[in-house]
Amino acid sequence: MDKIILYGNGSAARVAYYNFQYDSHYQVAGFTVDSQYLKEQELFGLPVVPFDQVHTVFPADEYGMHIAVGYLGVNQVRAARFQQARDLGYRLVNFISSGAVIGEDVEIGEHCSIGVNTVVHPFVKIGDNVFIGANSFVGHDSIIEDHCYISDCVTIAGSVKVEPYCFLGIKSTIRNKVRLARSCVVGAGALILQDTNEKEVYLGKPADLLTITSDQLPVQ
Secondary structure, eight states, rough: EEEEEEEOOOOHHHHHHHHHHHHSEEEEEEEEEEEEOOOHHHHHHHTEEEEEHHHHHSHHHHHHEEOOOOOOEEEEEEEEHHHHHTTTTOOOEEEEOOTTOOOOOOOOOOOOETTOOOOOTTTEOOOOOOOEOOEEEETOEEEEEOEEETTTTTTTTTOOOEEEEEEEEOOEEOOOOOOOOOOOOTTTTTTEOOOOOTTTTEEOOOOOOOSOGGSSOOOO
């Protein structure tokens, strides 16, 4: 089994550990994190080392790496650590769930994660350092560029272009042939029907709070 190091010690790293240990051919050998965030010396019984020392403890010619952090700073933190790890000579590994359905002629870049029950239709292009959560859908001929974060249960229709550093919240939907411009944030449940401009933020409509209580609902 190929051995890898996970960057991170939060919830994203814990989920990544589970995914790699139980649904991949990789073996997690340890964790690394910036010195100021080093809270414990071990996680899941494995060593946690400062990032500025990781290359001495886990040499890049023997270990791969996966950056297991979320969308902090509209994906800027994950992108920066991705580049730093690459500069240190690490091979940045993908996680593709055995429960994902990947169509024919799909291009997937370096350091991507595709969750369980996600469907990627044929002729899709996915760049480097892209996270796609569980139960999502990516339609045919769509392009997802570098450093994007696609949450769980997101629907991206056909021929969509998602530019770098975009974030799509849970259950958001992008209509076919839409261009989502660089660094846009699409909130949970939001529906995007037309092209966007760079760095725009979209929020879904919250549920309406009724004036009655649940015990006042009519009996069916």
